[in-house]
Amino acid sequence: xxxxxxxxxxxxxxxxxxxxxxxxxxxxxxxxxxxxxxxxxxxxxxxxxxxxxxxxxxxxxxxxxxxxxxxxxxxxxxxxxxxxxxxxxxxxxxxxxxxxxxxxxxxxxxxxxxxxxxxxxxxxxxxxxxxxxxxxxxxxxxxxxxxxxxxxxxxxxxxxxxxxxxxxxxxxxxxxxxxxxxxxxxxxxxxxxxxxxxxxxxxxxxxxxxxxxxxxxxxxxxxxxxxxxxxxxxxxxxxxxxxxxxxxxxxxxxxxxxxxxxxxxxxxxxxxxxxxxxxxxxxxxxxxxxxxxxxxxxxxxxxxxxxxxxxxxxxxxxxxxxxxxxxxxxxxxxxxxxxxxxxxxxxxxxxxxxxxxxxxxxxxxxxxxxxxxxxxxxxxxxxxxxxxxxxxxxxxxxxxxxxxxxxxxxxxx
Amino acid sequence: xxxxxxxxxxxxxxxxxxxxxxxxxxxxxxxxxxxxxxxxxxxxxxxxxxxxxxxxxxxxxxxxxxxxxxxxxxxxxxxxxxxxxxxxxxxxxxxxxxxxxxxxxxxxxxxxxxxxxxxxxxxxxxxxxxxxxxxxxxxxxxxxxxxxxxxxxxxxxxxxxxxxxxxxxxxxxxxxxxxxxxxxxxxxxxxxxxxxxxxxxxxxxxxxxxxxxxxxxxxxxxxxxxxxxxxxxxxxxxxxxxxxxxxxxxxxxxxxxxxxxxxxxxxxxxxxxxxxxxxxxxxxxxxxxxxxxxxxxxxxxxxxxxxxxxxxxxxxxxxxxxxxxxxxxxxxxxxxxxxxxxxxxxxxxxxxxxxxxxxxxxxxxxxxxxxxxxxxxxxxxxxxxxxxxxxxxxxxxxxxxxxxxxxxxxxxx
Numbered sequence: 001x002x003x004x005x006x007x008x009x010x011x012x013x014x015x016x017x018x019x020x021x022x023x024x025x026x027x028x029x030x031x032x033x034x035x036x037x038x039x040x041x042x043x044x045x046x047x048x049x050x051x052x053x054x055x056x057x058x059x060x061x062x063x064x065x066x067x068x069x070x071x072x073x074x075x076x077x078x079x080x081x082x083x084x085x086x087x088x089x090x091x092x093x094x095x096x097x098x099x100x101x102x103x104x105x106x107x108x109x110x111x112x113x114x115x116x117x118x119x120x121x122x123x124x125x126x127x128x129x130x131x132x133x134x135x136x137x138x139x140x141x142x143x144x145x146x147x148x149x150x151x152x153x154x155x156x157x158x159x160x161x162x163x164x165x166x167x168x169x170x171x172x173x174x175x176x177x178x179x180x181x182x183x184x185x186x187x188x189x190x191x192x193x194x195x196x197x198x199x200x201x202x203x204x205x206x207x208x209x210x211x212x213x214x215x216x217x218x219x220x221x222x223x224x225x226x227x228x229x230x231x232x233x234x235x236x237x238x239x240x241x242x243x244x245x246x247x248x249x250x251x252x253x254x255x256x257x258x259x260x261x262x263x264x265x266x267x268x269x270x271x272x273x274x275x276x277x278x279x280x281x282x283x284x285x286x287x288x289x290x291x292x293x294x295x296x297x298x299x300x301x302x303x304x305x306x307x308x309x310x311x312x313x314x315x316x317x318x319x320x321x322x323x324x325x326x327x328x329x330x331x332x333x334x335x336x337x338x339x340x341x342x343x344x345x346x347x348x349x350x351x352x353x354x355x356x357x358x359x360x361x362x363x364x365x366x367x368x369x370x371x372x373x374x375x376x377x378x379x380x381x382x383x384x385x386x387x388x389x390x391x392x393x394x395x396x397x398x399x400x401x402x403x404x405x406x407x408x409x410x411x412x413x
Numbered sequence: 414x415x416x417x418x419x420x421x422x423x424x425x426x427x428x429x430x431x432x433x434x435x436x437x438x439x440x441x442x443x444x445x446x447x448x449x450x451x452x453x454x455x456x457x458x459x460x461x462x463x464x465x466x467x468x469x470x471x472x473x474x475x476x477x478x479x480x481x482x483x484x485x486x487x488x489x490x491x492x493x494x495x496x497x498x499x500x501x502x503x504x505x506x507x508x509x510x511x512x513x514x515x516x517x518x519x520x521x522x523x524x525x526x527x528x529x530x531x532x533x534x535x536x537x538x539x540x541x542x543x544x545x546x547x548x549x550x551x552x553x554x555x556x557x558x559x560x561x562x563x564x565x566x567x568x569x570x571x572x573x574x575x576x577x578x579x580x581x582x583x584x585x586x587x588x589x590x591x592x593x594x595x596x597x598x599x600x601x602x603x604x605x606x607x608x609x610x611x612x613x614x615x616x617x618x619x620x621x622x623x624x625x626x627x628x629x630x631x632x633x634x635x636x637x638x639x640x641x642x643x644x645x646x647x648x649x650x651x652x653x654x655x656x657x658x659x660x661x662x663x664x665x666x667x668x669x670x671x672x673x674x675x676x677x678x679x680x681x682x683x684x685x686x687x688x689x690x691x692x693x694x695x696x697x698x699x700x701x702x703x704x705x706x707x708x709x710x711x712x713x714x715x716x717x718x719x720x721x722x723x724x725x726x727x728x729x730x731x732x733x734x735x736x737x738x739x740x741x742x743x744x745x746x747x748x749x750x751x752x753x754x755x756x757x758x759x760x761x762x763x764x765x766x767x768x769x770x771x772x773x774x775x776x777x778x779x780x781x782x783x784x785x786x787x788x789x790x791x792x793x794x795x796x797x798x799x800x801x802x803x804x805x806x807x808x809x810x811x812x813x814x815x816x817x818x819x820x821x822x823x824x825x826x
Contacts, residue, residue: 058500062496064506064507065491066492068488069489069492075481075485075488076466078478083470083479084471086478145509
């Protein structure tokens with residue numbers, strides 16, 4: 001008998017039929033003897049419908065009232081799911097964020113959870129009830145309704161699991177779990193039984209958008225075992241755990257991540273002086289543009305090249321800012337390249353295994369792919385290459401690190 | 414400078430455009446220097462949409478969860494109206510029933526208000542804010558969400574007006590106020606400047622469905638001046654007051670009410686014994702059928718006739734029950750007549766004016782209308798007649814008591 005917190009997203013509860021299917025799943029856990037706390041999102045489409053209503057009233061809706069409005073989406077789902085559970089003989093009680101009570105700061109539309117009063121939920125569990133909680137929402141000190149921002153239901157689930165000291169937090173989604181890479185690019189991409197929190201953070205931020213990154217950070221911080229699995233298909237999904245999976249024969253690499261929509265900016269010939277990197281990057285990030293990879297290299301002539309990547313959609317704006325910076329530095333050219341992509345290999349195992357980088361670079365060399373930039377961290381090596389080589393590079397790396405699913409050939413198409 | 418509580422129903426806030434129109438109206442009062450508390454219903458259609466969702470999950474939805482579900486309807490409206498007010502430079506704050514806090518008993522789907530904590534609203538008024546409150550909802554002692562049942566937003570408005578000691582409670586609806594009778598039946602029906610609470614209660618229960626009867630009772634009990642007026646047209650509407658309007662020249666009759674969908678049941682030849690009325694009516698009302706008019710008359714042979722009216726839709730069921738009762742009494746016939754209607758004249762003035770009844774009966778006799786039943790109360794005389802005479806009877810009475818609008822002929826068609 002375990003205490004499990006489950007989270008079902010908007011697609012999983014998108015229709016009355018799907019809500020019934022979720023109720024079947026939850027009832028199955030109850031019948032197994034588990035205690036279950038369920039966190040749900042708004043039915044898919046509902047949040048957009050409400051937001052459109054607000055925008056038809058005013059262009060930039062008041063954040064406080066936006067939270068009052070949007071929080072109704074999850075409230076509808078908790079009521080319907082509780083009914084569906086009761087219908088299955090599974091006694092259930094719904095709670096809004098305010099009722100639980102999930103206390104947040106007062107930053108409307110992107111509040112952060114401060115505290116959860118777990119007593120009310122524990123009392124309901126004692127009574128044998130499934131507790132159904134509205135995700136994404138809370139209340140501030142003055143009982144004003146707040147929301148955690150889009151995708152915040154994952155965070156609600158993890159925070160509840162931490163507060164309740166649950167045995168596991170299960171995030172149900174429309175994929176079966178975390179794969180070694182995107183199965184649309186590499187056909188034999190393998191579902192991972194487990195990854196570490198650190199790996200998940202790198203994989204998530206690099207584009208495998210299975211989980212909200214805030215939820216993963218939260219789970220890591222509070223040591224909540226997190227599992228990603230499918231609402232629609234059977235399977236154990238992927239466990240995101242604190243410990244490395246020592247059973248794996250080759251633990252070096254967990255997966256290959258990639259990012260398509262980046263652009264590269266190089267400021268060349270800047271003077272080799274203290275504070276120069278800040279002078280270049282500072283104005284860009286102050287204008288609200290998110291900077292990803294940053295690489296600086298000294299040239300032979302005593303000047304520096306600073307290269308970094310930004311979202312492709314923001315690259316023209318960044319170029320304008322940098323042109324001004326270059327003028328003020330009285331030097332240097334700014335070069336923008338939009339036809340690039342980033343590919344990374346991620347794995348906690350690379351800490352203790354030498355030769356990972358050279359194996360990576362050899363695989364790319366064998367395919368004739370030129371590497372434009374390299375950056376490394378403890379558990380990740382990222383490269384920037386020409387965009388047209390993306391699929392080729394990902395497949396080459398996936399194969400070079402033996403990540404393929406050995407059962408793939410046996411599967412029916 | 415007055416403190417006004419205003420209530421806008423579902424039709425008045427049915428679209429974003431109508432919400433903007435309500436905001437214009439409220440802003441007008443603010444600009445006049447009045448303090449305003451606004452109570453709103455769910456946008457028209459929304460409550461039905463949510464109820465259908467619930468019924469697609471289970472035939473008889475759990476009342477507690479139904480309240481969680483339906484209360485979202487008003488929550489959406491308060492957020493949108495507050496935004497619309499802010500857009501007009503009129504600072505506003507929305508509050509759910511739980512936030513206000515409107516404390517109710519725990520009877521889900523038809524809770525009764527016990528107490529209102531007016532401190533939070535007063536504080537907002539002090540800050541110069543329009544306070545927008547979700548109608549129809551509250552919370553019980555354990556912070557469970559409750560609803561007051563359909564039309565409960567009127568009750569919320571009156572209860573708030575009482576708690577805040579407001580100068581007036583204005584109920585905005587889709588009619589201009591209370592008329593002397595239904596303008597669809599009598600073309601020159603006149604808008605009443607004022608009626609008393611007692612008259613309004615009789616008029617409301619007799620079919621002039623302008624106001625929820627519970628709200629009128631509440632307003633009378635707490636001496637809250639109540640005004641019914643149109644959201645869509647200009648005008649002062651009808652004031653429902655504690656005092657008789659002594660300015661009216663002929664205060665005898667306030668209006669003519671009628672009810673179409675009734676049926677008459679007569680149990681004839683029952684023994685003239687104590688407790689016999691209970692034996693006849695008891696089983697009918699215990700089965701949940703609402704009994705309206707009851708008349709008993711002694712026949713010459715020492716037996717009694719008991720006649721009463723019920724909703725036409727429930728009359729066959731009532732007949733079945735009465736057939737069994739008649740069998741057990743070993744007597745008497747049960748006669749069901751579905752082709753009847755009820756017409757009433759209402760007015761506090763009839764207490765002190767003799768001759769009202771005879772004037773009524775003469776008007777009907779002049780039109781050759783046979784009266785089947787007569788009942789009277791202090792401020793009302795009701796008759797049951799054949800259904801086909803309804804319009805004729807209403808027009809005759811409206812005219813006999815000089816209720817017509819003298820300005821009617823001058824109005825454009």
